Amino acid sequence: MDHAMDFAKFKNWNGDASELAQVASKILTARGLGETLAEPNVRLLRDYAQRGIVSRPARHGKEAIYAYRQLLEFIAARVLVADGWPLAKIAEHFGHIDDLELFNLIAGDGGKNRARSVIERIRSETQVALARDATHPSADKSEQQSPSTQFRERAARLSGIQAEMRNALRRLGLPEDGPAVEQVTLLAVAPWCQVLVESGRFSRITIEEAEEIGRAVTASLLTVTDKGAKTHD
Amino acid sequence: MIKLEFLPQRAALLAGQDNKLDVLLRVQAPAAPESRRDRLPLNLAIVIDRSGSMAGRAIAEAKRCAGMIVDRLSAKDRASVVVYDHVVNVLVPSRPVDDKHLFHAALREFDSGGTTALHAGWLAGAEQAAHQPNGQVLSRVLLLSDGNANQGLCDVTAIAGHCAEMADAGVGTSTYGLGPNFNEDLMTAMARSGQGNAYYGRTADDLMDPFQQEFDLLDALCARRLRLALNPAVGVRVEVVNGYITDAEGHSVLPDLAYGGEAWALLRLTVPRSVGEAAGDGDTHLLTASLAYTDLADRTGHTEPVHLRLPRLPAAAFAAIAPNDLVSSRAAELNAAALQEQARSAALSGDWEQVQHLLQELRAEAVHSPWLRASIAELERYASRRESRRFSKEALYKASAMRSRLAALDEQEDWSKDLEAEKASFLRRKLEQGRRFDPPREDPSRPA
Numbered sequence: 312m313d314h315a316m317d318f319a320k321f322k323n324w325n326g327d328a329s330e331l332a333q334v335a336s337k338i339l340t341a342r343g344l345g346e347t348l349a350e351p352n353v354r355l356l357r358d359y360a361q362r363g364i365v366s367r368p369a370r371h372g373k374e375a376i377y378a379y380r381q382l383l384e385f386i387a388a389r390v391l392v393a394d395g396w397p398l399a400k401i402a403e404h405f406g407h408i409d410d411l412e413l414f415n416l417i418a419g420d421g422g423k424n425r426a427r428s429v430i431e432r433i434r435s436e437t438q439v440a441l442a443r444d445a446t447h448p449s450a451d452k453s454e455q456q457s458p459s460t461q462f463r464e465r466a467a468r469l470s471g472i473q474a475e476m477r478n479a480l481r482r483l484g485l486p487e488d489g490p491a492v493e494q495v496t497l498l499a500v501a502p503w504c505q506v507l508v509e510s511g512r513f514s515r516i517t518i519e520e521a522e523e524i525g526r527a528v529t530a531s532l533l534t535v536t537d538k539g540a541k542t543h544d
Numbered sequence: 545m546i547k548l549e550f551l552p553q554r555a556a557l558l559a560g561q562d563n564k565l566d567v568l569l570r571v572q573a574p575a576a577p578e579s580r581r582d583r584l585p586l587n588l589a590i591v592i593d594r595s596g597s598m599a600g601r602a603i604a605e606a607k608r609c610a611g612m613i614v615d616r617l618s619a620k621d622r623a624s625v626v627v628y629d630h631v632v633n634v635l636v637p638s639r640p641v642d643d644k645h646l647f648h649a650a651l652r653e654f655d656s657g658g659t660t661a662l663h664a665g666w667l668a669g670a671e672q673a674a675h676q677p678n679g680q681v682l683s684r685v686l687l688l689s690d691g692n693a694n695q696g697l698c699d700v701t702a703i704a705g706h707c708a709e710m711a712d713a714g715v716g717t718s719t720y721g722l723g724p725n726f727n728e729d730l731m732t733a734m735a736r737s738g739q740g741n742a743y744y745g746r747t748a749d750d751l752m753d754p755f756q757q758e759f760d761l762l763d764a765l766c767a768r769r770l771r772l773a774l775n776p777a778v779g780v781r782v783e784v785v786n787g788y789i790t791d792a793e794g795h796s797v798l799p800d801l802a803y804g805g806e807a808w809a810l811l812r813l814t815v816p817r818s819v820g821e822a823a824g825d826g827d828t829h830l831l832t833a834s835l836a837y838t839d840l841a842d843r844t845g846h847t848e849p850v851h852l853r854l855p856r857l858p859a860a861a862f863a864a865i866a867p868n869d870l871v872s873s874r875a876a877e878l879n880a881a882a883l884q885e886q887a888r889s890a891a892l893s894g895d896w897e898q899v900q901h902l903l904q905e906l907r908a909e910a911v912h913s914p915w916l917r918a919s920i921a922e923l924e925r926y927a928s929r930r931e932s933r934r935f936s937k938e939a940l941y942k943a944s945a946m947r948s949r950l951a952a953l954d955e956q957e958d959w960s961k962d963l964e965a966e967k968a969s970f971l972r973r974k975l976e977q978g979r980r981f982d983p984p985r986e987d988p989s990r991p992a
Binding site: 396400404407408412416425426427428429430433434437440441499 | 637639640642643655663667670671673674675683696697702706709710712713714715
């Protein structure tokens with residue numbers, strides 16, 4: 312389906328918030344994003360307007376009348392959200408983007424952009440190739456093996472690696488079920504000072520804890536540099 | 545507007561013999577635009593490697609170069625900024641360059657990090673450039689890296705293939721290698737397949753020069769996507785000595801053409817005796833060439849086909865025709881390119897005796913060319929110090945430049961820094977590809 316052509320018929324569209332949400336829902340579903348994203352609704356539209364992603368609608372008395380531009384903004388924002396863009400970044404850039412660019416964002420391959428289809432293909436081919444290499448790092452790609460042979464070889468290789476790893480961990484006095492793995496985020500608070508924080512902690516950290524950590528870092532730095540004693544003297 | 549011209553090394557065939565002859569095919573742009581024109585809007589993705597090895601001065605200079613690019617753009621251009629180590633970040637998604645502060649702020653924002661997911665970084669840049677489907681812009685990824693791809697897709701052939709596909713879809717790639725550790729095979733292959741340019745700087749300071757060069761070229765561009773079709777007469781074989789890549793239809797892909805410049809191909813023809821004899825008494829038709837290109841309005845243009853016809857002369861008359869100097873000079877350049885590529889392989893395998901032997905051949909090849917003679921000197925210095933990495937990079941980039949450079953329309957065999965300094969930066973014959981071109985200093989002893 313040519314979404315670009317399909318979308319062009321909304322050029323003179325206008326309606327209220329609820330109508331915009333309905334139209335957006337249809338277009339996003341046609342673009343294959345209906346299931347990926349939450350159903351557009353009036354609350355979401357107002358939230359986007361508050362964040363500056365959707366521009367102010369015209370007013371007719373007390374009623375807000377949305378038009379093509381707001382429809383473009385809303386749908387393009389949902390497309391970008393589906394691509395993993397943070398709302399703050401979207402808001403930052405939407406003010407400078409014209410209708411055509413928003414249209415192209417929504418149109419995707421329907422916008423006659425061959426380069427973007429090539430990218431999608433490269434991306435998917437690369438993922439497949441990398442996954443294959445990860446499974447068979449030293450396999451000769453020209454040599455076709457039966458799935459059962461591949462599985463047996465892979466299992467043998469993995470069990471060999473695991474046995475070797477268990478021995479190494481035992482020698483180091485570490486638990487045999489594997490090395491400790493933690494997701495951390497590095498905060499560069501100064502060019503010469505970096506702090507590692509457990510990534511999972513960010514959603515739970517309180518202001519008090521953050522302040523406590525700040526004080527602890529200050530105290531540690533002053534102790535190490537021996538300036539703390541002088542300050543207090 | 546674009547002129548196609550054959551220039552044979554000798555304007556005749558030797559009668560009654562098999563002939564092998566070099567023919568220069570010149571693709572000449574007009575000297576200047578016919579009327580005042582605006583340059584093509586640019587749509588650039590600036591992709592910067594921020595892996596650990598870029599820490600310190602390298603990353604500072606990369607930011608400075610990127611800042612300079614932004615400063616040269618205008619509100620009608622678009623740009624994006626992508627940085628990568630093992631993670632790819634789009635710092636500025638593709639947008640018009642109407643607020644340069646936003647770009648400069650983004651460039652201040654990042655620092656060096658981890659490993660080098662070069663392909664993923666390049667692809668993210670290509671994706672940004674692909675946001676602009678309009679054909680009347682020049683879309684290009686400018687990839688700046690000091691390292692080797694060591695994460696994700698790392699295979700040179702596969703990456704170069706992707707660059708070729710993107711170039712074909714309208715997004716070219718130019719590469720900028722920095723320092724002694726980047727993978728020159730990868731960077732030159734990407735640019736060659738991506739129909740852009742490959743540059744490198746020995747130091748971060750030297751990088752500014754190629755950025756300038758690329759911009760000057762984009763400013764002066766008059767045609768792109770040049771495709772050369774060669775139709776030899778039955779029995780005649782043609783080899784394009786430059787080694788240009790070919791498209792799906794077998795046409796040679798020539799470099800983009802700028803005003804005041806000449807793209808060229810050296811054609812090596814093998815003409816069996818029977819071809820000449822079949823022509824009877826008249827001139828022998830050997831070859832027809834035609835060129836398709838895309839103009840600045842994104843229209844496809846075609847030059848008038850040109851035909852190469854030569855008379856057949858007896859030995860004495862043939863010997864009396866002096867070889868054409870320009871053709872000999874371009875042939876020497878391409879021979880020098882091949883010798884440098886061989887010397888590079890020898891240097892990488894540590895065979896310095898072979899390197900010396902090839903340099904000797906190179907000196908012999910350069911005997912009539914002041915530029916070639918002077919440009920070999922630095923290679924000789926690297927060879928004498930057995931600096932294999934520097935030798936390898938300089939030899940490869942030199943060879944690559946010699947194979948595909950644009951020549952000035954009025955280029956002479958004479959070479960001096962003074963003469964080159966007067967040319968547009970992209971037409972200069974540099975002594976060293978990895979060093980910036982320093983214009984000659986004023987000679988204090990020279991009268992004012």
